[in-house]
Amino acid sequence: MSANLPWLHDAKQQFAAQRRQGTLAHAMLLPLPEADGGVLLGQFMAALALCSSLVADVPCGHCKSCQLVNAGSHPDFHLLQADGNQIKVEQVRSLCQSLTNTAQQGAFG
Known part of the structure; x- marks a missing residue:
């Protein structure tokens, strides 16, 4: 998750701003191929959304x-x-089944 991919900078900053403002969407699709950092961007966004610290981007x-x-x-x-x-x-059925459970850590929800 620590890869520095400059083309993802704006997307990360926009997501961090949405988090600060409390305007995160309930879901997001990232149409970015894995080779271009799609999975890394998604993991960054999830980690930031779940992070308990509200002082950093x-x-x-x-x-x-x-x-x-x-x-x-x-x-x-x-x-x-x-x-x-x-x-x-x-895969979707399995995900839906796991999502019927309530949040375990009490993060943004």
Whole structure:
């Protein structure tokens, strides 16, 4: 998640501004290929949204939520990636089932 990809800077800043203003959308689609940093941008956005620190435009890396995200075990972070060239119905069903649970860490919700 720490890759410095300059073409993602504006998107990261816009997302951070939305977080500061309390205007985050309930969902976002990122039509950016993985090779162009799409997954990294999504992971950054999720980590920042889940971060307990509200003073920075980047995840603090120290709070419990950041530690869980960095360990890949945050119960409120769900990554859905295409299986080949498409997202399969079973992937969406599985995600929907896990989303019926309430937030575990009490982050933005």
